[in-house]
Each structure stands twice: as C-alpha cells, then as structure tokens.
Amino acid sequence: MIQSYKQKNNLKENYDAIIVGSGIGSLCTAALLSKEGKKVLVLERHYTAGGFTHVFKRKGYEWDVGIHYIGEVQNPNAPIRKMFDYISNNKLEWADMGEVYDKIIIGDKTYDFVKGVKNFKTKMYEYFPDDIDAIDKYVQLIFDCNKTMKKFYLEKALPTILSKLIGFFFRKNYLKYSSKTTYEVISSITENEDLIKVLTGQYGDYGLPPKQSSFAMHASVVKHYFNGGSFPIGGSSQIANTIDKVIESSQGTIVVNAEVKKIIIENNKAVGVEMIDGKKFHSDLIISGTGVFQTYNHLIPKDISVKHGFVNNLKKVTPSVAHGCLYLGLNGTSEELDLPKNNLWIYPKDIDHDTAVSNYLKDNDSDFPLVYISFASSKDPSWQSRYPNKSTIDIITLLPYESFMKWEGTKWMKRGNDYNDLKEKITNRLLDHLYKQLPHLKGKIDCHELSSPLTTKNFVNYDKGELYGIDHNPSRFNQKFLRPQTPIKGLYLTGQDIVSAGVGGALFSGLITSASITGIDFMKKIYK
Ligand SMILES: Cc1cc2nc3c(=O)[nH]c(=O)nc-3n(C[C@H](O)[C@H](O)[C@H](O)COP(=O)(O)OP(=O)(O)OC[C@H]3O[C@@H](n4cnc5c(N)ncnc54)[C@H](O)[C@@H]3O)c2cc1C
Structure with missing residues (x-):
C-alpha cells in the first residue's frame, strides 16, 4: 500500500534503485526493474502518487488531473497496452470512449474525429470535399513519420559511446520529419487554412500551435488516437495503485x-x-523522473551541473506552456445530465491557431486560443458505483505562468483576494464556453475549483507550471542530452522529457530507461 514517508516505518537505508518522482515514466521504470528482482524505492514529493496521473478528491468528488484519454490501449496487441499489462500484472482495465473521441468546434461548425483511419478519412472528405487528395496525403504522412519513430527512440537506450558512433543512422529518418514544423508539412500538401486548422485541432495535446510544434510530435499524437480513446476503469489512480503491487512484490515501495x-x-x-x-x-x-529542469537545476549540485554542461544544455530547450483547469462537480448522473464521452476542442473562428495564441499572450483578456472540455465521469463505467448521482467536468485553457508570477511564494489556498478575483474572472469565461455548448447545464453545478500554473508548480514541481515538460518544437528532437544515460555514473533520467509528453510517451521512457540501465531487450520480453 502506498504510504506517507513519515508513516512508513520499515524503510531500508539501501536499495537496488532509487527513483525520484512517481510519474508514469518513473512507475514504469520501477515496475520493470522490480520484475527483474530489484528492490526499488520510489520517492514522491506530492501527498499522492502518479505525477500527472494522480487524482484529487474534494467535497465528495474525484477529479483526474493529467489523463483525459489514452489511445491504442483498447487493442490487446498494441505495444502500449502490452506494456501496461506487463507493468500492472494485467490489472489495469480500459473503457473505450466510443465512435467519436474528439469534436473540433470552430465558431458554429463541429468536426468529429471518428475512430478508425478509414472512417476518419471519410469524415474529413465529407467536411472538405475539394481536399480528398490532400487528406489522403496527410494520413499517409502521419504513418510514414511514425514508421521512423521506433528507431529514433531506441537509439536513446544505446550506451553513449555507441550512440556517438552510430546514433545518427538510427535518428536520421525521424529527424526529416521532426525538424519541420507541423504547419510546414501540412501546408506543403494543402493551401486550405480551414482544413489545416481542423487537422491540427488536437494541438492542445502537445501544447504548441502548428507554426511552432514539430510535425513529429503532431504525427505521434494524431496516430495515437486514430483508433479512438480510452479511459482507465476506476480512474487514473488505478495506474499507481496497480503498479505499486508489482513494486512491493520485489520488496520495493x-x-x-x-x-x-x-x-x-x-x-x-x-x-x-x-x-x-x-x-x-x-x-x-x-533515476530522476522529475523533468530535466528540476533534475539539473535543483537536484544536482550547481558546480556539477555546470561542469557537465547541463546548465548550457538547458538553454537549448524551453519549458512548455502552463494551463488552468476548471474542475466542476455536478449533481446527477452523466446520463441525466446528458454528458458526452468525447472531448470538445473549442477554437475562435476566423483566426488561425498561431495568431490566436499570440494575440492571447499579448492580451490575456482576448479570446482564449483554445478551450478543452472533458467529461471524465462519463468515460469511466465504474464511476456511478463509486460516486452515485454525481458527475464531473474538466475545462482546460492556456494560462501563461507570467500572469501568475506576482503570487509566487504565496501558499496554496492562501494567495489573497486579487488572485481569487482573477480566478473567478477566468472561471466565468470558461463557464460561458461550457454553457454555449451545453446550455442545459446552467444551474446544475454543485461546486467548482480552478487550478492555475501555481497549482501545477505546487503539486507537480514544474518551475514554470509547465503542462508538458519541455516544448515539443523541432529543435527539441535534436537535443542529444534528452536521453536516460547521463555523464554521471549511476544517474539516469526518465519521464516525458526523455521521450515526449503524453502518458504513452512517458510510459515508453520507462522502457528505454530500464533497457539503458540493464541492457535487457524489454521490447522483446514484453511484446513476445
Ligand atoms: C492537464 C493535463 C492533461 C493531460 N491529459 C493527457 C491525456 O488526456 N492523455 C495523455 O496521454 N496525456 C495527458 N497529459 C500528459 C501526461 O499526463 C504527462 O505527459 C505524463 O503523465 C508525464 O509523466 P512523467 O513520467 O513525465 O512524470 P510527471 O507526471 O511529470 O511526474 C513527475 C513527478 O515528480 C515529482 N517530483 C518532482 N520533484 C520531486 C522531488 N524533488 N522529490 C520527489 N518527487 C518529485 C512530482 O511531484 C511528480 O509527481 C496531460 C497532462 C496535463 C498536465
């Protein structure tokens, strides 16, 4: 059972491995090492485990923080599903979200992202009948890019010396895609800006609009959800709870x-x-799974960080955007409230994603560049037995860290009236978006709470309240220091910064970190 550090009275002084942070990258590493017989200690700063996969409970409700949907796990033969099965001893279960996983809403128009590549293409042909050729080329590019991905990431598990000698041959094909922006690639096959806006309607999943994001990141997210989305049955906390048992079975904790x-x-x-x-x-x-900024700026002595060039390396990457999430609790079941399972992505019309972001960063009172609404309680079939006659909704938008900097150093829940006033203003703007889509929810909200970038900093320890670790821009993929092995003997990294944001990316980081440490071909072992 996961316990508090102070309560746990049988901690040893020595372990086979110590992992800092309990995000999914750390948990995967811990489980893989435990399954090889190692006694692993996972140390988590928060009062609950899981990193962004944690849940929090308040006022009789439970909310998931960093999981709204995961792709591919519905297929028992998909690599990500096999990995989850392996590290949880087949205890994690998944609920399919149904035919439509995302709805892209631009002004009064709605575009459904439907399950299955063929269905997806057919839907897009319906919306954009003059762009059939471009849609076909786009989907082909998504697959072509993803085909080159495996080798790129496997290279990260090679010993540094080998990587220096032959690494380029593993990396070069993926770099052809990752070094271009999403916009560069898609605009080379279509001039239709409306189509580009719709195809990039999930950019919130990786945090950067099309003219800034790497096409490789875009392609991996799009393909990840091509066959729909799923949600962990019992909520996101099942991830840490099931993996904990595997760690405990090897005397770790x-x-x-x-x-x-x-x-x-x-x-x-x-x-x-x-x-x-x-x-x-x-x-x-x-092993540190806390992110490269946290590890190299705070956990390693400064002189060592300078000596090894870590401080310089960090200048080559940027923290990703921060966010706010409005957590809503409602009286009534999802059926009674007619809550969908699919997510809503709401964008301002007549303006492209990049301009919308840049306008908003200049003036936070201008339109939100994106509003994302997720209905967690309707996705989890176990929800009603756990929380009868209640439902939840999460509404997320971009909130720049800089707008909250003046409250740095204040304490959670005690940041002052002006902070609360700003949150109330943002809350009302987000509720307006919800009521525009689902007007029947007016008057049904029982409680609400808005998180800010300072909340993320407080609970998950990202200095700038980053939503996705480091930015997924083209230059990120060229940074060779983003790998498990470090120049310090016995020190390894894992987590989203090593592979990419997303539960799938961070999970895979656990595999390459463990392979790098042990030399074991975990892919062969798990996928056999
Ligand atoms: C709002 C939001 C929504 C998201 N939605 C989705 C989604 O729907 N689908 C999806 O696939 N992905 C989603 N993601 C992304 C996904 O949750 C993350 O990419 C992933 O969980 C990151 O895992 P990680 O292993 O890098 O560790 P993290 O989750 O970043 O965890 C790092 C841990 O290290 C701990 N730590 C830091 N410093 C210390 C220290 N000094 N001592 C001890 N512990 C420390 C932190 O407290 C934290 O628990 C979302 C993320 C966010 C923020």
Whole structure:
C-alpha cells in the first residue's frame, strides 16, 4: 500500500534503485526493474502518487488531473497496452470512449474525429470535399513519420559511446520529419487554412500551435488516437495503485510526502539521495523522473551541473506552456445530465491557431486560443458505483505562468483576494464556453475549483507550471542530452522529457530507461 514517508516505518537505508518522482515514466521504470528482482524505492514529493496521473478528491468528488484519454490501449496487441499489462500484472482495465473521441468546434461548425483511419478519412472528405487528395496525403504522412519513430527512440537506450558512433543512422529518418514544423508539412500538401486548422485541432495535446510544434510530435499524437480513446476503469489512480503491487512484490515501495532535496554524487558517481529532512537513502542506481529542469537545476549540485554542461544544455530547450483547469462537480448522473464521452476542442473562428495564441499572450483578456472540455465521469463505467448521482467536468485553457508570477511564494489556498478575483474572472469565461455548448447545464453545478500554473508548480514541481515538460518544437528532437544515460555514473533520467509528453510517451521512457540501465531487450520480453 502506498504510504506517507513519515508513516512508513520499515524503510531500508539501501536499495537496488532509487527513483525520484512517481510519474508514469518513473512507475514504469520501477515496475520493470522490480520484475527483474530489484528492490526499488520510489520517492514522491506530492501527498499522492502518479505525477500527472494522480487524482484529487474534494467535497465528495474525484477529479483526474493529467489523463483525459489514452489511445491504442483498447487493442490487446498494441505495444502500449502490452506494456501496461506487463507493468500492472494485467490489472489495469480500459473503457473505450466510443465512435467519436474528439469534436473540433470552430465558431458554429463541429468536426468529429471518428475512430478508425478509414472512417476518419471519410469524415474529413465529407467536411472538405475539394481536399480528398490532400487528406489522403496527410494520413499517409502521419504513418510514414511514425514508421521512423521506433528507431529514433531506441537509439536513446544505446550506451553513449555507441550512440556517438552510430546514433545518427538510427535518428536520421525521424529527424526529416521532426525538424519541420507541423504547419510546414501540412501546408506543403494543402493551401486550405480551414482544413489545416481542423487537422491540427488536437494541438492542445502537445501544447504548441502548428507554426511552432514539430510535425513529429503532431504525427505521434494524431496516430495515437486514430483508433479512438480510452479511459482507465476506476480512474487514473488505478495506474499507481496497480503498479505499486508489482513494486512491493520485489520488496520495493512507493512513498509519498517524500521530497528529495538532492542527489548525492561522489567522485562523479551517484550514490544516494538526501531528503528535505536530512535523511539519506543509498543506492548506486538513481533515476530522476522529475523533468530535466528540476533534475539539473535543483537536484544536482550547481558546480556539477555546470561542469557537465547541463546548465548550457538547458538553454537549448524551453519549458512548455502552463494551463488552468476548471474542475466542476455536478449533481446527477452523466446520463441525466446528458454528458458526452468525447472531448470538445473549442477554437475562435476566423483566426488561425498561431495568431490566436499570440494575440492571447499579448492580451490575456482576448479570446482564449483554445478551450478543452472533458467529461471524465462519463468515460469511466465504474464511476456511478463509486460516486452515485454525481458527475464531473474538466475545462482546460492556456494560462501563461507570467500572469501568475506576482503570487509566487504565496501558499496554496492562501494567495489573497486579487488572485481569487482573477480566478473567478477566468472561471466565468470558461463557464460561458461550457454553457454555449451545453446550455442545459446552467444551474446544475454543485461546486467548482480552478487550478492555475501555481497549482501545477505546487503539486507537480514544474518551475514554470509547465503542462508538458519541455516544448515539443523541432529543435527539441535534436537535443542529444534528452536521453536516460547521463555523464554521471549511476544517474539516469526518465519521464516525458526523455521521450515526449503524453502518458504513452512517458510510459515508453520507462522502457528505454530500464533497457539503458540493464541492457535487457524489454521490447522483446514484453511484446513476445
Ligand atoms: C492537464 C493535463 C492533461 C493531460 N491529459 C493527457 C491525456 O488526456 N492523455 C495523455 O496521454 N496525456 C495527458 N497529459 C500528459 C501526461 O499526463 C504527462 O505527459 C505524463 O503523465 C508525464 O509523466 P512523467 O513520467 O513525465 O512524470 P510527471 O507526471 O511529470 O511526474 C513527475 C513527478 O515528480 C515529482 N517530483 C518532482 N520533484 C520531486 C522531488 N524533488 N522529490 C520527489 N518527487 C518529485 C512530482 O511531484 C511528480 O509527481 C496531460 C497532462 C496535463 C498536465
């Protein structure tokens, strides 16, 4: 059972591996190492485990923070599903969201993203009958790009020396796609800006609009959802809960309320961690799943970070955008409230995504560049037995960290009236969007709470409240330091910064980190 660091009285001083953070990358690494017989200690700073896959409970409701849908898990033979089965000992279950997974809403028009590549294409032909050729080319490009992805990421598991010698041959085909922006690639096959706007209508899944994002990231997200979306039965917390049992079966453990102050390094070798209360744990294998900014700016002594060029490397990447999420609790079941399972992506009309973002960053009172609405309680078949006669909705938008900087250093829930006033203003603007789509929900909301970038910073420890770790722009894919192995012996990285944002990307980071550490071909082992 996952317990608090202070309550857990049988912690040892030495472990085979210590993992900082309990995001899905860390949990996957912990499970894979545990299954190889290693005793693993996972230290999580938050009061609950899972990183962005955690849930929180308040006022008789439960909300999922960083999972709204996951692709491919509905297929028992899909690599991501096989990985989840392996690391949870087949205990994780998934509920399909149905035929339509995303609805892109631009002004008064709605475009359904439907399950199945053929169906997707047919729908797009209906919406854009003059662009059939471009739609075919687009889908082909999505597949072509994804075919080159596996080798690119496998290269990250190679020892650094080998990577320097032959790495380029693994990386070069993917780099052809990743070095271009999404807009560059799609605009080379169509001039229809409306079509481009719709095809990039899931850009919120990776945080950057088409003229800034790498096409490789766009392609991996689009393909990930081509066969629909699914939701963990029992909610996102099932991920940490099921994986915990696998870790415990090898005498390892996850502890929460356990903040690591620093990674102890002696003679260029990681030998343990020091907690904020001064207690030390020892291991010759330390893995950080907290993100590259957190690891290299805060967990490693400054002089070592400078010596190894980590500080310089961090100048080559940028933190991703921050967000706010309005968590709503409603009286009534999803059926009674007629809540859909699919997500809504709402965009302003007559303006492209990039201009909408740039206008909004200049003036936060201008239209939100995107509003995303997800109905978690309707996606989880176990919800009604867990929370009878209740429902939840999450509404997300971009909120720049800079707009909240003046409250840096204030305490959660005690940030002052002006902070609460700003949140109330944002809340009302987001509710207007909800009521425009689902007017019958007016008067049905029982409680609400808006998170801000400071909430993300407070709970998940990203300095700028980043939504997706580091930005997924073309230059990110050229950064060779984004790999598990570090120049410090025994220190490894895992998590979304090593592969990409998204539960699938972060999960896969666990596989390459574990392969890099042990030399085991986990792909063969899991996919056989
Ligand atoms: C609002 C939102 C919605 C999302 N929706 C989806 C979705 O629908 N589908 C999808 O696939 N993906 C989604 N994602 C993305 C996905 O959740 C993340 O990419 C993924 O979970 C990141 O995993 P990670 O392994 O990198 O670790 P993270 O989840 O980033 O966890 C890092 C952990 O490290 C801990 N930590 C940091 N510093 C310390 C320290 N010093 N000591 C101890 N612990 C520390 C943090 O508290 C945190 O728990 C969403 C993300 C967000 C924010």
